[in-house]
Amino acid sequence: MTGASPTGKFRIGISACLVGDNVRYNGGHKASSLCHELFDEQFEWVTVCPEVAIGLGIPREPIRLIGDPDHPQVVGTRDASQDFSAPLREYGNFMARHLDDICGYVFMQKSPSCGLERVKVYQSGGRPALKTGRGAFAETFTAQRPDLPVEEEGRLHDPVLRENFISRVYAYIDWQALLAQGLTRGGIIAFHSRYKYLLMANNPQAYRDIGRLLGTLKRDDNPNEVGARYFSRLMQALRRCANRGTHCNVLQHMTGYLRDALDSDDRQELQQLIEQYHNGSVPLVVPLTLFKHHLRNHPDPYLMQQAYLHPHPAKLGLRNAL
Known part of the structure; x- marks a missing residue:
């Protein structure tokens, strides 16, 4: 358990x-x-090198993917008779079961063992195929842990992808805490209520679809089965990154709850900041900060619980660059 x-x-x-x-x-x-x-301040790293773990030395002959990009082999670059495909995939299966207390995974990009995407797959004559592949260890690991937030280090240099990954990590942590308490129908609905606006920002279509899924939940449905299906769909939906348009949509929805509490000047100022964010003049943190200020002065229990307002520790500053 995480x-x-x-x-x-x-x-x-x-x-x-x-x-x-x-x-x-x-x-x-x-x-x-x-x-x-x-x-480093927030997380403890659990280090894995699948190539060393399966017995390859340091230093060693490099490895690469060859053959069918959908089902490549992993071989030595100089001696293609050395096939490491099975050991790397077996180790991926093993670690997917063994690392049962992690809340995310950061992989090395372009690696024939660890790359999540865009890994070169070489053909006869040494030329890479037009279609790229995935690292053998990473592919097997992620297939066994489809709900676990994963990302490549190189992609984390993009502030939007970085914020999205860490948001998913904390959603995963939150769900594991709920699992530890024992799933109930009410617990699932309450969890979804907290994540509605984060889901709306990332994936408006999934927001509607998952809402319909829970709308059909019956009192005699097994909460563990429903919960597993719900969380899997939630985590897949959150992989889509929010954009300025969807963020503005959520901000407008939330502002509606405070409309009667704010005077005309406050409403106008907030609308102007939302519009400036939409136009790219200010980062997301600017209208959010003003909205949170008004929410503190006019508390609304439904809004105050929303994960959208605090998807990760503020000290990380992840929304400053959005």
Whole structure:
């Protein structure tokens, strides 16, 4: 079960080379300053190098993907008779079961073992196929853990993708806490109520579809079965990133709850900031800060519980660049 480690931090899996471990084929590393600077305070890293784990040495002959991009083999770059496909996939299955207390995973991009996408797949003659593949370990691991938030380190340099990933990590943590209490019909509905506006911002269509799913929930339905189906759909939906238009839609919806409490000047000021955000003049944090100010002065229990307003610790500053 996912939970905080003895350090009080939540645990995230990560390719070992990204934390500075000298595990790459050339004996080096790919230490990520972004992961260290932004996330060390919040998370405990659980390091994994599948290539070393299956017995490859340091340094070692590089490996690469060959053949069918949908089902590639993993072989040595100089000796293609060395096939590491099965060991890497078996290790992916093993770690998907073993790492049952992590709340996310950061993979090394473009790696034939760990890349989530856009990994070159070579054909005869040494030319890469037009279609790219996925790293053997990462593909197997994520297939076994489809609800776990995952991302590549390279993509985390995009502020929108970074904020989306960490939002999903904290949603995952929140759900695991609910599971620990035991799922009930009321618990699932209450959880969804907290995540409505975050879901609306990320994926308006899924917001409607998941709402209909829960609308058909009967009192005698098994909450564990419904919960598993609900959370899987939620996590897939949250993978879509919110944009300025969908954020503005949510801000307008929430502002409606305070319309009668605010005077005309306050309403006009808030609308102007929302419009400035929509036009790209100010970041999301600007209208959000003013909205939260008004919400503190005019508390609304439904709004105050919304995950959209606090999807991750404010100290991370992830919305400052949106």
